Amino acid sequence: MEIKSAEFVVSNTDVKKCPEGNKPEYAFIGRSNVGKSSLINMITGKKGLAMTSSKPGKTQLINHFIINDSWYLVDLPGYGYAQRGKEGRENIRRIIEDYILEREQLTNLFVLLDCRLEAQKIDLEFMEWLGENGIPFSIVFTKIDKLGGGKLRENLNAYTKKLLESWEELPPILLTSSEKKEGKEELLNYIDEITKS
Numbered sequence: 001m002e003i004k005s006a007e008f009v010v011s012n013t014d015v016k017k018c019p020e021g022n023k024p025e026y027a028f029i030g031r032s033n034v035g036k037s038s039l040i041n042m043i044t045g046k047k048g049l050a051m052t053s054s055k056p057g058k059t060q061l062i063n064h065f066i067i068n069d070s071w072y073l074v075d076l077p078g079y080g081y082a083q084r085g086k087e088g089r090e091n092i093r094r095i096i097e098d099y100i101l102e103r104e105q106l107t108n109l110f111v112l113l114d115c116r117l118e119a120q121k122i123d124l125e126f127m128e129w130l131g132e133n134g135i136p137f138s139i140v141f142t143k144i145d146k147l148g149g150g151k152l153r154e155n156l157n158a159y160t161k162k163l164l165e166s167w168e169e170l171p172p173i174l175l176t177s178s179e180k181k182e183g184k185e186e187l188l189n190y191i192d193e194i195t196k197s
């Protein structure tokens with residue numbers, strides 16, 4: 001799929017105020033700093049579309065971007081950022097959970113994981129929560145430019161092994177680097193396939 005247009009639409013803390021209509025949407029979620037906003041910029045080819053930062057906690061709202069006038073990409077705040085304090089974290093958690101549970105247009109959620117890290121409790125628990133609530137999701141390993149091929153394969157094998165301890169089947173897994181613009185075609189084609197099915 002080719003992206004011909006990508007425009008920012010609206011930012012929200014309240015799922016009820018998100019765009020109306022029945023266009024399908026795809027949201028990016030994961031820990032703060034994992035690279036959600038950067039990935040939106042990379043796949044749309046628009047550098048400043050979603051705001052990014054080297055400091056975690058940059059995205060604090062539900063951000064809708066309309067793609068090719070026909071579907072939405074959604075940038076969400078990251079979870080688990082310690083510096084926010086307990087109340088701040090609770091707030092963000094509520095925004096994310098309400099969005100995921102109530103947004104009927106949400107067609108698939110992409111859970112982003114930093115390929116350099118071993119499986120983190122917070123991500124595993126989050127994916128379990130998605131499973132319990134019947135939310136369709138896929139995994140995107142980010143920042144693959146940071147690892148050599150051997151180490152990358154080793155980490156992915158360890159991660160999938162960990163997942164198979166609690167999941168009978170693995171979700172679809174994609175690999176990306178926003179820095180090196182890798183994984184764009186695969187991700188867009190994957191979205192295209194889900195939209196058509």
Ligand code: GTP
Nearest residue numbers: 032033034035036037038053054057058059078178
């Ligand atoms: P929050 O909005 O805080 O939840 O973070 P986020 O997940 O949106 O992360 P963001 O896209 O802002 O990126 C965080 C940092 O990681 C920035 O310094 C990016 O430049 C860097 N980064 C993102 N993707 C990649 C990547 O593929 N490779 C490398 N090397 N750095 C990346």
Ligand code: MG
Nearest residue numbers: 036037058059
């Ligand atoms: Mg962000």
